Amino acid sequence: MGFRNLNMKKKINIKEKSQQFKVWQKQPRQVKPMSQEEHECLNCHDHYTGNFCPRCGQSANTDRFSMKVAAENFADAYGMGERGMFRTMRELILRPGYLILDYLRGMRVSYFAPFKMFFLLFAISVFVTHGLNIKGKALYDEHQTETVLQGMNEGSTAEEAVTTETDTLENDNESARLSERTKTIMYNAIEKMEHFEKRFPSIVMLLVLMLISGMLFFFFRHCPNIPDLRYSEFFIALLYTTNMYTIYSIVFDFFCLSNLSALSIFLTLIPLKQMSGYSWRRTTMKTVAAALIMFTALVLSLLLVIFCTVLLVKKFG
Ligand SMILES: [Zn+2]
Incomplete structure (x- = not known):
């Protein structure tokens, strides 16, 4: 009986605490x-x-x-004084969307400016991926990837030499050579992009968000919390969202948990949900829809690029 009572009490306590937390999250920051x-x-x-x-x-x-x-004073010189860098980072973890609302509604001095924060966090993340982590090693070995790229290039030029030799003999080989050459070019491009993504995840994250921001904006521009949302405001919201993502990826990269770092992309739903005031379901659906449309557009433009590459290769070899 006593145990059950205690359990009940504990449950109520947790419920109360989470209720209090939710109230605290939604409340604008109290200035002293x-x-x-x-x-x-x-x-x-x-x-x-x-x-x-x-x-x-x-x-x-x-x-x-x-x-x-x-x-x-020293911190000030690097733009980290006064305006609560650490508080802003803490709130980006605990109440990201509500922080964005505060900021958009005019509480500017309370929070660290989003662009400044982006560059600062990015600098930190570069340090972390280049060896400032628990393993003390660069997470993404540049040399290794470069050797792979080099090997591939050498392979393709060797192949090319062989094919040009036989080319004069057999014209049938033309199409095979063409597709081979196109494949190598595309493969190289993809490899380079992957390499970039591993080394600068937050820049890629920002690019991804920028890329789908137009579509996302279309889905969020009449959200309950800001029915007349402007694109520029949404851009700032996405910048803070990227900053939140960068904080997570810095932490995960610091502990060399790269998989978790990649998964934290899903955490970007939290600020979108809190900022917009949509339900979880609607936020997810809208984001997925925007991403799908952009993905389709991307695939189509990629096909177009492949098509153009084929044409160019055909023309100039
Ligand atoms: Zn004075």
Whole structure:
């Protein structure tokens, strides 16, 4: 009886906690109230209440130099001071879509700017994939892939030499040579793209989102939370979404869990759902629909590229 009671209590507690968490997620960030303390500006000696001097703009918390202040100055030089880089990162994990809503609705100073964050996270992810991880090794061996590419190129030129030799004898070989050459070109291109994707996952993620952003925007532009969503606003939302993805991939790459890193693409549904206010089902359906349309378009354009390559190879060899 006592045990069951305890279990019930625990269950209710978890339920309550998750309810509280959901309420917290949806609530816009609370900015601390202004202190009523009077300050004397150390720069222009005006007296005022508030966080900044109304005359010259110097902060009320201007302390003497200490290691902490020096470190903050250093961070500031790299754009990481003041505007809550770590808080923004934490909220990108805990409430990404609601953070985006806050930002779009005008809470700009509370959050780290999305573009700046993108480049910063990208720089970190480059460090992590180049050896700043628990194995201390570059995750994607450039040399290895290059050798593979080189080997393939050599193979294809050797083949070419052979085929050109026989070419003069047999004209039937023409079509076989053509398809072989086209295949090599396409294969090389795909290999290079894969290589790029492994080394710069967040850039690829951004490109993917940009690519399907038009379609996604078409499906989300009248969402319940922002019925008159603009494309530029949606772009910012996608940028924060990419930042969230990059944080996950940095963490997974740091622990050398590349498969999890690839899977975290599905986590991008979370900010889309929270931001739009659609249900999980509708968010998923809309995203899948946009991705499918874009995928079809991509396949069609790829076929077109293959067709053009064949034509070019035919013409110029
Ligand atoms: Zn002042």
